[in-house]
Structures are given as structure tokens and as C-alpha cells.
Amino acid sequence: MAEGGAERIHLTSQAVADVEAYLEYKRIVGDADKDLPGGIMTPEQYEHFKKTVVVDRIKNRLFVSWTNPDGMDCKLVGPETPCFCGHRYKAHRSDYNDLPPHPIPVPCQERGCRCRSYRYLPSVVGTQPPRCTCKHTAEEHDARAPHACKRSGNACACRAYRTSYRCECGHTTADHAMIVETREERLERGKPVGKVVPYAAMGGITGFSSLIDGYRRLDDSGIGAPSAEELRSPMPAECKYFMPPSQLQAQPAQLHSSTARRAIQPDRRHAAASGQPAGSMPTVKSTHGSQHTTATKPTGHSRK
Structure with missing residues (x-):
């Protein structure tokens, strides 16, 4: 036991190699083994999986993005990106032996979920998505499009989820479209496709920059260089x-x-909304134990 109560774990080089191998296994298999005995594939099943499913996955990879009318991918969907139904993208079907006709469905595979195809919903505060114009939360709407409100049976007249929330790109949520496309279709749109990888549910992720919102991403899928x-x-x-x-x-x-x-630019918009001067910096509050301190950065005046 280390000082301060923290526990320190020591691993041998072989144990580290085993952990790395398991992490690689999970990146490739995803949730395909969750219903197997013990929750893991045998070595034979794993090898068969790589020779069949992974080969089709590389050939028929689906690139999923939330795109505005200007063609900018404001959100590139990854394995952990949540859907309107509340489940993450990795819980949806993204592997096909033969691709179905467009629009390609990406249905949720969780038991009892009514979601017929993945739909990204932006978050306003933390992981909380914006409320519908009917004043009810996204969770109170049906997981199946057009996402009618379920509040108190049929007491709410809302028949489709709508929100006035605007993306940082300036367009409303309704102006955006979910795009599910193949590698060839994405190249035709002039968007990056990254390297060929065998991992499950990669969606639109092609590199570290894919984790940034489109209006800050300096590549062809975002605002551009x-x-x-x-x-x-x-x-x-x-x-x-x-x-x-x-x-x-x-x-x-x-x-x-x-x-x-x-x-x-976003700071200027927030400053205008709050009535602060365009050049001012927000007040930052910090807490150290039981003492509270407040610090404000200078607003353009030189320090003496």
C-alpha cells in the first residue's frame, strides 16, 4: 500500500503483454462476444472472427457523420458516441456482409430498443441533450423516428422531437443530416478516410482530430486548413x-x-450574450479546501 492509501499494482512484462493483447481483442471484437459463455471468444472463434467478420468490415466500413448544410461534418461519430435512443454507437449494427441499399440502416442491437437507425443528438450541458420544444426531455420521446413524445401517455400533443438548439456552426439541429456512407462515397465528397483498421464501430473516426467538433477541425471534414x-x-x-x-x-x-x-470567435459570441465587453475575459472561480478565491484575467490593460 503506497503512501496516502493509493494502491500500486506491479505487472510483469508478460502480464503487460497479456493486457495489451486483451485490449486489442476488445477493439476488434467489440460487443460481439457479450452473449458467449464467459463473455469471451475461444482462440478458434477469435481467429474465425478475424477471417470473416473483420474482412467484411474492412471492405464495407461505414463512415457516420452529423453534417450541416454546408457539407461540414460537425460531429464524427465514434464507438462511444451516444444515440438518441440512449445507447452508444458501438451497440448499433455497423458490420455487413453485403451492404443494403441506401439509406443504409444502423439499427440498435440492444434488447427491447426500438431504434431503427443511429441518430446523433448533441449535448447542451455535460451529457444532457437539449429539450424538445414541447418542454420534455429527449428520454421522454420514442427512440424510433420521428421520436414522438411519450409523456403521460398521449397527454402531450408532440408527434416529433424538435429543438431550437443551434450547433456551434450556426445551423439548427434540424438543419443537420445523419450521413452513413461507404469509403468510396466519402472520398467523392472530398472527406478524409484515414488508414484501414480492423476495429469495431469506428464510424467517422479517422484520427485524433476526429474527436474535435467540425468548426474547430482543420481538415477537409471540418472548417478546413x-x-x-x-x-x-x-x-x-x-x-x-x-x-x-x-x-x-x-x-x-x-x-x-x-x-x-x-x-x-465562440468567446466573442458568449461575451455578447452575457453583456461583457468583447475583449474581456470571464471570471474564474477556484476552490481549495474550504477557501474560495476569485480571479479575473486582465481585459487588455498592460500590467505595471
Whole structure:
């Protein structure tokens, strides 16, 4: 037992290799073994799975994205991305021996779930999705499209889930579309497809940048790479709060960053909504034990 009550686990090199092998196994198998005795495949079943299911998975991989009218993939769906039905993407069918005609369904495979095809729903606070215009939560609506309200039987007249929530791209939720496409179709749209991988329920994930929302993603699936003109343009004064003092003093006239300039746009919108000046920084509260401290960053005035 280590100091402070924390437990330290020591593994041999063989144990570490075994853990890595199991993690690789789960990335490939996903939830396909949950109904097997012991919840795991035998070595023979695993090898057969890789020679059959994985081969078809690579050939017929489905790329799933939540896309706005401008063609930007605001959300690239991954294994852990939740669906309207409350289950994650990895609980939906994404492996096909032969692809069905379009639109390709991605139904939920959890017992008793009425979801016929995956639908992404953005979160407003934490994991809480926005309420419907009928004032009821998404959980109180049917998992099957068009997601009629189930509140108190038929007491609510809502026949389809609708929300006024706007994505950070500026479009409403209703303006977005769920796109389920093949590798060839995604390439035709000019979107990245990443490397060929054998893992289950990868959806639209093609790299670490796929975890970022589209309006911040600097590739062809998001807002795109900045132009040469943007890279040469002067950095806004607000961006100095994001730069180390050493860089500010070393090259104050050569600092350029369209990425940082884009990053502050949401802050400007939030400042306008809260009545704060555009150049001001929000108040940050921190708690240390029983003491509470409040600190506010400067709003453009030089320190003496």
C-alpha cells in the first residue's frame, strides 16, 4: 500500500503483454462476444472472427457523420458516441456482409430498443441533450423516428422531437443530416478516410482530430486548413492571452495564427450574450479546501 492509501499494482512484462493483447481483442471484437459463455471468444472463434467478420468490415466500413448544410461534418461519430435512443454507437449494427441499399440502416442491437437507425443528438450541458420544444426531455420521446413524445401517455400533443438548439456552426439541429456512407462515397465528397483498421464501430473516426467538433477541425471534414492569407494576417490583440510571455516579447510583430483567431470567435459570441465587453475575459472561480478565491484575467490593460 503506497503512501496516502493509493494502491500500486506491479505487472510483469508478460502480464503487460497479456493486457495489451486483451485490449486489442476488445477493439476488434467489440460487443460481439457479450452473449458467449464467459463473455469471451475461444482462440478458434477469435481467429474465425478475424477471417470473416473483420474482412467484411474492412471492405464495407461505414463512415457516420452529423453534417450541416454546408457539407461540414460537425460531429464524427465514434464507438462511444451516444444515440438518441440512449445507447452508444458501438451497440448499433455497423458490420455487413453485403451492404443494403441506401439509406443504409444502423439499427440498435440492444434488447427491447426500438431504434431503427443511429441518430446523433448533441449535448447542451455535460451529457444532457437539449429539450424538445414541447418542454420534455429527449428520454421522454420514442427512440424510433420521428421520436414522438411519450409523456403521460398521449397527454402531450408532440408527434416529433424538435429543438431550437443551434450547433456551434450556426445551423439548427434540424438543419443537420445523419450521413452513413461507404469509403468510396466519402472520398467523392472530398472527406478524409484515414488508414484501414480492423476495429469495431469506428464510424467517422479517422484520427485524433476526429474527436474535435467540425468548426474547430482543420481538415477537409471540418472548417478546413487556413489559407496562406489567413496565416500571414496579424494576430488579434485578444490572442496574446493564449501565448507565453517569452514569445510575446521575442517576436511581437511576427505573431500570426488564424487558428487562435478562430478559437476566440465562440468567446466573442458568449461575451455578447452575457453583456461583457468583447475583449474581456470571464471570471474564474477556484476552490481549495474550504477557501474560495476569485480571479479575473486582465481585459487588455498592460500590467505595471
